[in-house]
Amino acid sequence: MVNEILKNNKISWDKVAHHFNGKDALPSYGPFTQTEDELHLFDDVTNKKVLDIGCGSGHSLRYMSEKGARELWGVDLSENQITTAFETLKNLNPQLFCAAMEKDVGIPKNYFDLVYSIYAIGWTTDLATTFQLIYDYLKIGGYFIFSWDHPLYPHLKSENGRIYLEGSYQKESSVTYNHFKGEDAKMVIPTRKMSTYINELIKIGFSIDQVIESDVSASFDSIEDSVSDRYYSLHKARRFPTTMIIKACKH
Secondary structure (H helix, E strand, O other): OHHHHHHHHHHHHHHHHHHHOOOOOOOOOOOOEOOHHHHOOOOOOOOOEEEEEOOOOOHHHHHHHHOOOOEEEEEEOOHHHHHHHHHHOOOOOOEEEEOOOOOOOOOOOOOEEEEEEEOOHHHOOOHHHHHHHHHHHEEEEEEEEEEEEOOOHHHEEEEOOEEEEOOOOOOOOEEEEOOHHHOOOOEEEEOOOHHHHHHHHHHHOOEEEEEEEOOEOHHHOOOOOOOOOOOOOHHHHOOOOOEEEEEEEOO
16 A cells, blocks of 8 residues: 555656745745744754755755755655756756655665755655654764644635634544646645654654744745635734744754
């Protein structure tokens, strides 16, 4: 079943990849969320070896290069995303792998100063294995930062501006989209509680440095709130966090 989900998600990601060129990339952590310029979660990355889990179009890695990172590594399920990432990172000698994040594809262990994932980690079909691999990739003293939908957010529905809860936050399962981004693309996304993410990190040996439930970025302060029933909207983001961001360290 898991392999079937990965296979179908891979096919679908290749269909929708063009929608995400340059989206959900650093310094952004997520829709309407404070940016790295506001949160300052990354330490100085000068001469650091960095690994991007779910690297997408490569724009977060380019950001890391601009900040002085020495080695750029990335993994993504979509071949089309990886092709775009190589173009985004041309002349920067990136090491990119087209693979599922929950698979060991030979990325070096005890090697990276930092691993990060911007709006990708929640796609994993096996959270414990993915976190274990990330822990293994890191050097002692290295750290892992990831952002993802706040686990409550998928349960928030909006109708004519009235926000209400739907479904069960307590029940962890998955959501299937048959026409993701309006394409003929079937996607399956697991749903998990925030405590599941935190406890899996602790179980593997990470120490939790910060947990952030996002507020709206200051860049939206001058924008007037208007009622919107879109999945991500400023109307909802000013009332509930769209994004969770967690920083964890390997000691």
